[in-house]
Amino acid sequence: MRVTKLEESNVWAFHENLVLMRDGSVFGIYRIPSMVANTMSSEGKEKTKAIVSAVVGDLIPYVDFEINDVPMPRDIIDIMEKLSERLDDDEVYIDLANTIFNKMIQSIYETNGQPFEYYHYLTVPLKSLHISVDMKEVMRQGYRHVKDVVLQGLGLQEDISSDWHKKYHEQRLVLEKHLTLLNAVRIPVEESILLNRIQYLRGMHYDKDYEILSVKSSVQNLDDVNISFENVSVLKLSSVDEESYVGFYPVDQLPTNVSYLHLMEEIHKLNFSVESKIKAKFPSTKGYFSLMGQTKRAQDKIKNAVIDNEKEGDGVKTKQVVDHHLLEDIEERISAGEKMISYMHVLILTADSLEELKARRNILRGTLSSIGVGVLEANADQVYLFYKTMLGKTLEFSDRNFIQKISIEGFAENLFFVSQKVGTDVGFYLGKVDNQIESWFGDYRAALASSVNLVFSDVLEANKQDVHGKVTNNPHIAVTGDTGSGKSFLLKLLFVYHSLLRTKSLYIDPKDEIKGQFLKVADELEVAGLYPELVRYIRSFNFVSLDVKNKENKGMLDPIVFLDRAEGKSLATTMVKTIKPAMSDKQEKGFLEALNQVYSDKEAGLERGMLHVFELMAKSEIEEVCDLGELLFTKSTDSVLNVAFSRGENKGIDTTSKITVVGIKNLELPLESSKLEITDSERDGLVILYAIGYFCKKFGSDDHSEETLMIMDEVWLYKSTSAGQKILNDIKRLGRSQNNFLLVGTQSVADIETGGDETGFGTVFAFYEEKNPDRVLDFIKVPITQETQMWLQNMTMAQCIYYDTYGRKERMTVDGTIFPEMARLFDTVKVKSKDEKNSWEALE
Incomplete structure (x- = not known):
């Protein structure tokens, strides 16, 4: 009909x-x-x-x-169109972004429908x-x-x-x-x-x-x-x-x-x-049509039904008893003025x-x-x-x-006007809110299939003004959790996504593994003729591997090479005092005079570096200045210090590249908790650490009008020493005023707890921590109860708690399935499968 x-x-x-x-x-x-x-x-x-x-x-x-x-x-297409307005103007990044957007849209509609x-x-x-x-x-x-x-x-x-x-x-x-x-x-x-x-x-x-x-x-x-x-x-x-x-x-x-x-x-x-x-x-309070009138008539109806049941030999029915008590409760509430x-x-x-x-x-x-x-x-x-x-x-x-x-x-008690939303209205698709407390036992695909609550994220929105509902403007982002939980995968995913926007990106890679993995994927894709836009994107990177064995890296962090006189003098002094803390006044005077002379030579157009400073000191007529110069020159030969001290023959580390990845190898740092005396190799490591920290600060502060994103994986390396902690805090303080975003990855929220430092993290992605899960709940301001403990402990691989700038906290599943070829960039563990010789699985 x-x-x-x-x-x-x-x-x-x-x-x-x-x-x-x-x-x-x-x-x-x-x-x-x-x-x-x-x-x-x-x-x-x-x-x-x-x-x-x-x-x-x-x-x-x-x-x-x-x-x-x-x-x-x-409107997913509208979200992508709005995000595309912030893409870098270079076709290298526009082409890859369009591929990613298309795959996001296709994946969402295929798995969710509308x-x-x-x-x-x-x-x-x-x-x-x-x-x-x-x-x-x-x-x-x-x-x-x-x-x-x-x-x-x-x-x-x-x-x-x-x-x-x-x-x-x-x-x-x-x-x-x-x-x-x-x-x-x-x-x-x-x-x-x-x-x-x-x-x-x-x-x-x-x-x-x-x-x-x-x-x-x-x-x-x-x-x-x-x-x-x-x-x-x-x-x-x-x-x-x-x-x-x-x-x-x-x-x-x-x-x-x-x-x-x-x-x-x-x-x-x-x-x-x-x-x-x-x-x-x-309802009206008086009269035949009032709620009280309806209640009394309903009670009379139940009484008559009970009487009829008794006449027929039937007992009182359970529903009649329940209804009677409910009506009595309503009557009492009305009488009490409720x-x-x-x-x-x-x-x-x-x-x-x-x-x-x-x-x-x-x-x-x-x-x-x-x-x-x-x-x-x-x-x-x-x-x-x-x-x-x-x-x-x-x-x-x-x-x-x-x-x-x-x-x-x-x-x-129906709990109206609430939704389990987290993230930003406009941003990159990251995954879905997980609605359950129970565990998925490693099956993150089942977790994704069970939810239609999409999570989008633009971590750079934190510094934007006039965004309704934000509870913080803190631009810094932390990704924490145990190895194997998906922490490193998400960190790199956020890095790649946001590097496509109009921002400069710097990735500090303490394992120096990104360069090898990214270039390997680029080579394989190029041979197969697949995704040339992804290949072009990878080859646009400025890869810097601070490996002393590579002569091309000599002097990469030489302060005279990559810094002007004012900045370079400050860093050079810190580096030398790290090697020789107890300099006499004469030694310090001799060092500064030599440093000024070398900078004057550089400004005159000559090729100069820190080794020239040490050579000038070694020629000093003052014996103790001469001795220090010879010591510094000797220490800088065939050691990790080659990266920081040179003759200026190589171009220093570049702060102007769109995307820079700095890989660090063979860097030893002293543990703050250790009571042992600092070794020479640990002092050398601190010298390099200071140079890296100075470079990071320069990267984030050169142009205040330009957004910069700095990614520091394994941030605990900086927390292990007071020197590293100071560098980290200095970088964090760049923050809003200089349009710098710091994205860190670490194994525990303890590494990002601020203590007396007020420059904390406005956005947190907290994966599971086996050693002290309650500390995670406390950090993201979730009450510690049996239910919240289960909520956290039952997270499986690829799941984390997303704490956004609006104060919202939800368990989510990261979706790494939309672009498998790109996801291979983030692989850290190589495994063999029955179907292919080289299959990769991102376990961390």
């Missing part, structure tokens, strides 16, 4: 977030931003519920309101037939409604005044004061139109701009859809070439104790969209087929039954629920089915 427009749309006109209905009532629609209430934050959830309770209590004078959780299509995110809306009547206290106004509205019906019967229609909305200006402002705690947003007229229109397009693909324009041209197009029945009880919507199956499932039963119900949170965990519609009414709500909660599913709709319905019912919530199929009421859930429809006394009666505080 096919029917069209079983009931005409009651919408007459739109203005901004106001909707005028044909009966004269006017509704204001507000979008409510998701509040921060992390999965594991009991305190945050209680705060959210308290806010909702307070706001709902302020809505009592309005009698009616509705809460809609609407799954809106997430991606979506939940938008929360609160709709309140500003003026309606139900709340008017002016009898003349009621009469006038009633007359207009009758008149409109008569005119329609004659094929005519009364035009509405274009300024109808002006008389609701003050009422809207008053309402918005009541909604302040929710940060309610007055939506534009286009969103108001779309929100009403998509009620007829559920489950279909649609062109947002076209649908809005269509309704703007004629409000009669709002309900343009064909409705038919499948298997008698399922609605099928169809429009042009699109069709979908829609099921309306009202909540029919709540647990006796609704404390910590958190129904909406459970719904959002499902890996398919569920629209939620709540129609709420504050404000109550009557509401209808309908959950709406869509699918491309009947089978898929039934499967989703069964999953929904099974999930909610586990928390004591019953959901009805309501086969005979699908059309009624379709129209009853329309925006602007309110509960009437005749609506007796599917109605729940509860206190305001109990109502708030």
Whole structure:
């Protein structure tokens, strides 16, 4: 049976977030931003519920309101287009970024279908037939409604005044004061139109701009859809070439104790969209139609049923006892002056087929039954629920089915206006929020498949101004966790993604493994003729391997070569004093005079380096200066110090390259905790460390207008010495003022704890730490409970806690599957498989 427009749309006109209905009532629609209430934050959830309770209590004078959780299509292409505006102008980076964006989009749609995110809306009547206290106004509205019906019967229609909305200006402002705690947003007229229109397009693909324009041209197009029945009880919507199956499932039963119900949170965990519609009414306090009157009549009905059972020899049924106690509880609450709500909660599913709709319905019912919530199929009421859930429809006394009666505080236990979101609105796709506490036992692909909650991240957003909702502007990022958890994979993934933007990137590689692995992949791809854009990107790197065995690296960190006089003198003095801490005044004077002379020679165009300084000192007539010069020259020959001291024959390390990777080899550093005397090789290591640190500071501070991203893997190397700690803190202090972002990788949050240092980390990706997992929870400000401990300990490979700049913390699974060829860049362990000679697995 096919029917069209079983009931005409009651919408007459739109203005901004106001909707005028044909009966004269006017509704204001507000979008409510998701509040921060992390999965594991009991305190945050209680705060959210308290806010909702307070706001709902302020809505009592309005009698009616509705809460809609609407799954809106997430425009992934738009996200990528906005991100592409920040790409580097060089084609090398644009070409690779476009390949990555295309693979992200393809992967998301193949695994998720149409991606979506939940938008929360609160709709309140500003003026309606139900709340008017002016009898003349009621009469006038009633007359207009009758008149409109008569005119329609004659094929005519009364035009509405274009300024109808002006008389609701003050009422809207008053309402918005009541909604302040929710940060309610007055939506534009286009969103108001779309929100009403998509009620007829559920489950279909649609062109947002076209649908809005269509309704703007004629409000009669709002309900343009064909409705038919499948298997008698399922609605099928169809429009042009699109069709979908829609099921309306009202909540029919709540647990006796609704404390910590958190129904909406459970719904959002499902890996398919569920629209939620709540129609709420504050019942009258007196009279036949009051809640007290209804309660007493329901009690009398139960008593009569019990008497009838006894007459027939049947005992009292359990449900009758439960219902009796529930009604008594409601009566006591009303008598105590507690404000109550009557509401209808309908959950709406869509699918491309009947089978898929039934499967989703069964999953929904099974999930909610586990928390004591019953959901009805309501086969005979699908059309009624379709129209009853329309925006602007309110509960009437005749609506007796599917109605729940509860206190305001109990109502708030549903946990409205919360979503498990983490990351940024615009950014690179990183993975998905993991909705469960249990372990996936290493199967990260199953974890990805179980979720549709996408995570995007642009770590460079932390330094941007006017980003609503941020709780910190700290630009620094930390990736922590045990070896083998996925830490290093994510660190390098973030590095590659963000190096494509208009920023300079510097990667300090303490194992000097990136160069070999990246160039190996580039060679293999080039031979196979695959992904030339990735090959060009890799070959654009400025690879610097600070290996003393390689003559090309001689003098790479020579302060005279890569620094001007003012900066170079400071670093050179620090380096020499590290080798010879107890210099006499004469020795220091002789060193500085030689250093100035060599800089003058360099400024005159001569090729000069630190070895020239030592040679000048060795020629000094002052014996102790001469001895020190000879000592420094000898130490600098055929040792790790070759990297820092030279004759200037090689070009120094470059601070202007777009992407620089500095690999470090054979660097020994003293342990701060060691009581042993520092060895010569450890002193030499400190000399190189100071030079690297100085280079890093210069890299991050040369141009304040330019964004710089500095990646330091295994940051514990710097924490192991007081000298390294000072260098790290100096780099961190560049921060916002100089547009520098520091991305560090380390095995423990203990390595990034700031202590007295206030330059901490605004973004954290915390993988599992076996030695002290509670320290992780404490660091990311999650209460240590048995539940949160399980949440953390059950993380499997590729999973971490993402703590973003908005203060949100969620467990997520990193998705490294979208571009396997690029993922091979991050491999650290080579393994053999049956199918291929050289297969790689990123274990860290």
